[in-house]
Amino acid sequence: MTGTTSVLGQRFVRRDGPEKVTGEARYTADLAFTGLLHAKFVYAGRAHARIVAIDTTEAARMPGVHAVLTQADAPLVRYGMFVKDRTLFAHEVVRFEAEIVAAVAADTPERAAAAAAAVRVEYEDLPAVLDVDAALSPAAPVLHPDWLDYRTQDGVLRAPNDCGHMTSVKGDVDAGFAEAELQLTETYCSDMAHAVPIEPHAVVAQWQGEKVTIWTTSQVPFPARAGVAETLQIPQSNVRIVVPHLGGGFGGKCDFHFEAHVALLARATRRPVRLVFSRREEFLATDKVRHAARIELTTGVKRDGTITARRARLLLDSGAYCGDALFATEIGLMMVAGPYRVPNLYAEVHTVYTNRTPAGSVRAPGGPQTCWAVEQHTDELARLVGLDPLEFRRRNLVRAGDTGQTGQRFVSSSAQRCLDRAAELAGWPGTDLAEGEALGVAVGWWFSLSVPSGAYLKLNPDGTGTIITGAQENGSGSVMGLALLAAEELGMRPEAFSILYQDTDAGPFDIGSAGSQTTFNNGRAVMEAAREVREKLLALAAERLEIHQRDLELVDGSVRVKGAPTRSIPLAEIAAGAQLIGSGSGTPPPLPEHDLTGCGGRLGYSAFAAPSFFCHIARVRVDRETGVVSVPEVVAVHEFGRVLNPLGAQGQVEGGVIQSVGMALLEGSQYDGGHQLNPGLLGYKLVTAPDAPTVTVDFLDDAVDQGGPHGAKAVGEPPVVGTPAAIGNAIAAATGTRVRALPMNAERVWTALHRPSAGAVTAGGEA
Amino acid sequence: MRYPLNVTVNGLRASADVEPHRSLLSVLREEIGLTGPKEGCDDSECGACMVLLDGEPVNACSYLALQTDGRAVTTVEGVAPADGLHPIQRELLAAGGVQCGFCTPGIVMSAKALLDRNPDCDEDDVRHALAGNLCRCTGYQKIIAAVLRAARQPEHGPADRP
Amino acid sequence: MSRYFAPGNAAEAAELLRTTPGARVVAGGTDLVVAARGGKHPLPEVLVALHRVPELARVRETEAGIILGALTTHTWVERSGLVRSRWSALADAAAMIGSPATRSTGTIGGNLMNASPAMDLGSPLLVLDATVELRRTGGTRALTVAELLAGPGRTTAAPDELLSSVRIPAPVPGTGSAYIRLEHRRAMEIAIVGAAAALRFDSRGEIVAARLALTAAAPVCLRVPAAEAGLLGRRLDAEALAAAGRAAVAAVRPISDVRASADYRRAMTAVVVARALTLAARRAAAGSSVPGPDHPPTATGSVQ
Ligand SMILES: Cc1cc2nc3c(=O)[nH]c(=O)nc-3n(C[C@H](O)[C@H](O)[C@H](O)COP(=O)(O)OP(=O)(O)OC[C@H]3O[C@@H](n4cnc5c(N)ncnc54)[C@H](O)[C@@H]3O)c2cc1C
Ligand code: FES
């Protein structure tokens, strides 16, 4: 190790902070361009219809209008990460209300909107399929009649109206149920929810010659570049994606979306064109929502609480297209057993087409809903056998040496320690509880996504450093935190590094801000790049100081002789006379060994690399008369391996917990026919500052280094997974009744309490 | 039809000819060139556009620009003294109250409105002062702590009093 | 082509309304401009901005009560110790509206004239026996709040009439009032249902004056005379609360929308009625007043 004191685990102020607090930070919609035109989309406005005719003549003649484009103006290319099932503009059929039918570019936003309104489209309505049951019924219209002709990623198993199904099979499930002394079947339903970054989508495209530069609010610049190249049929090298500051994403800005539409408009007009979404479009057209889900669970237990078998069926409402949904599909499947020993398992998951807004990988895709169902089911199992929820979990949680649902061996497991620590912090089972208050618990696990990544690092003549990375900063601070890793290698201060990022022409490939992978993968790349620079530094210094490299160390921005601190050379001096450049990619740790015998349709998330564990305990207060639930406190204990940037990690946990308090109690889209009823921030409610609970955060470590930089694991997604479940269990404890629909809003809680015969509230949103 | 607008923004006189329907936010961003205030919603719900009008917070996205004629507007760009940061800005940085930063300009303004009037505030006051500012990243906790710490500093006085 | 006027006095404003077809006033714009942004209604072609009319912002306190100019902001009301102690239900409502920005911009006149069934000032003003003054070129007239409110988004004011002020009589000593609304969050909410109550007791603890009004439970905020009558001459015990709740539920015509079903709203009407009556009674006993200086009722007055 270099230096005497480590910068890891210390508080540090993120490099992009000052410009953000002063308002100088530029986001995509803040950029100015000469000759800028404004884009507006024409949306279908109906759930399912055949396009009979599109007439753009009147719109194209309106003052200030430079272009009106439809699919006829774009290559007929079907794209999609897993299933190539969609086109840029609607081709013959529209399948959800905000399907893009045409796009306008005009000299003012008002004129663009007026022209968009003047595009005439004649439709013939088709029967709409609005929930997963309807979609899977044999009589259902097939929403993609040509589905068999679509190209897919290898291994995707499909059926009509099912764009991806998978199974997870372990042991002998029938034998397991035969062994059980008691069994319990339950169904849980969750509504569609949204990512809701505060910055809406924005894209600016500008061509010079053959090459287009696109400034965009993407979380995934490289996949966006590939998407533009694929759909416009141009080389990737002719597409440069730049992301200015990004105002949050939470998955809603993953995948490839609107960059190509804007690029097409810019090419047609030879002018820079800007698209900025309204909040309403953000809800309707972003087509990247958290899946509405139906989760059916049957579990067999012995009277002592040992789980013997589980059957599970998950139905995810994918909306009109598959998008990147199959992440959620497989991860949801990995969550059905929870971090428990389930020796015999049969689980299946279906990703179902409907005529709703397409779903995708919103922060921890498939996680919160499944954990919410599974952990409430766990509490019900505990009740069935008469055990305290904590004790029931202790008897079943995975331990080091156990094998998971696909046979992955756990080299360590902190599940139990997370539970114990959270119970201690929350004072389980709650001693100072007020009237109507109760605690609820949830445990869970998550993975670190192990994928290739890359970075360069150079030292500047003034002794500062620059990191050039393909990684994407979504706001979490993960890219800002890369400076810590570089500083640690080079004995410098993290503040001494500037970072060039979010420019596909500058940094090496990275999959982007998805799957909480930045520190885990790009961190390793930065360390490798820094080590190359370090070797060069030491070699040069050894020559100058006439001493063996092994006797040198890098401390406080200089190279010095160990044990003789006065014999040193400042880095600036070396860097001024030599090129100190490094590059790195780092080898991603392999997936743990596992066994997919009997499983079907699996796509690579069949084992969890560097798994992490957590336990959340929520204190809720239920107003029995109204069903209004408030959450005064959430305890969140996470094991993230080694926490490199504690302030950043706390921020991830606090923010994640509050997001999922919203998911638990407030956030859900309601539908009428094929239309969202609440596409705005008054109807779709986020948690505000006065509502936000106190979040008590604690981190545990993992004795085993599982391959991340300095033993770090993924931090971004796990914090949103457990809280809805903990709140659900707390509501049940406080009321003696269970709410089986998410969000567990006041009316649903009240209905469960006062109209129990109304039964399971139908979720999925028909108002 | 356009009407002349003369408004003091961050202590400087600004003027523009604007249509009646134009919002203060669009005039600040497009005519006056201040992109600190952001647009995050259509219904006055997010607070990313928050500015001070004669010292009181307003949602610039939904306030008619012409109604600010002859009055004083402060945006996030006008908060820091020439030689540094306003205590609210400093404490937000130190506490980790800034992640993506899109809500930050609005948060700074709502917090400033509170501290200018009531530096002796408690946690509940801060939470209610920020009720109209949605933050999706931080969970508010570090922001609230930062504002409380800023309140305890002697020099959180406004950089430019209208 | 859209036009804009910012008159300097009320007479001029009224004259503009009379002479300019399609002219509408804008006060804080928190309803009018926000609705236009959200795509609900486009902005009117002719806007008459009122913020430069000092006489509409004036507050006068007299023996008989208080007169709040139409431009009085929710922030002013919530910060006024006088309103808090005498007309507590109004202070409760003003303090729970939107955010600090909504309250410092939004006005009492705008709230009334926007006439949303979910408006928070309506029920408090009804139980406080408020009247409004409407002004047009050539004259003024006074209406009760009940007479003003005609339906969702509709009032009985003529297009050329300006709401100039709201007059609230001084309460008989010993009166306590309160406003309670049901909401999903603690801030930035619209009432699912709400209730305002004003009560006065005699020395034996029996009710001698009762007012009860409901929010978001019918096309307009409305008083519930049957419930009021039923309360007279009794103590506010559990049975009295239940009876008032039943009478209120019988009077409502709730709708089902994204916020709640009609069934839930109906059931919740009885709950907010009981809570508003209870809080009003407590204040009557304590000699009125909402505690604390700044944001009292969102935490204590709402049901959360
Ligand atoms: C985020 C947010 C939250 C809100 N929360 C609440 C809430 O909790 N409770 C609630 O009740 N309301 C709420 N509102 C609505 C609104 O803030 C209030 O109704 C406010 O009082 C309206 O006043 P204004 O001055 O802004 O009205 P404006 O928008 O200026 O006007 C509203 C209407 O009244 C007319 N008008 C205004 N003044 C006069 C006058 N003097 N004479 C004649 N006509 C006039 C206008 O022409 C227009 O039709 C909220 C609004 C927002 C944006
Ligand atoms: S943009 Fe003004 S409140 Fe959201």
Ligand code: FES
């Ligand atoms: S920091 Fe991202 S919304 Fe607040």
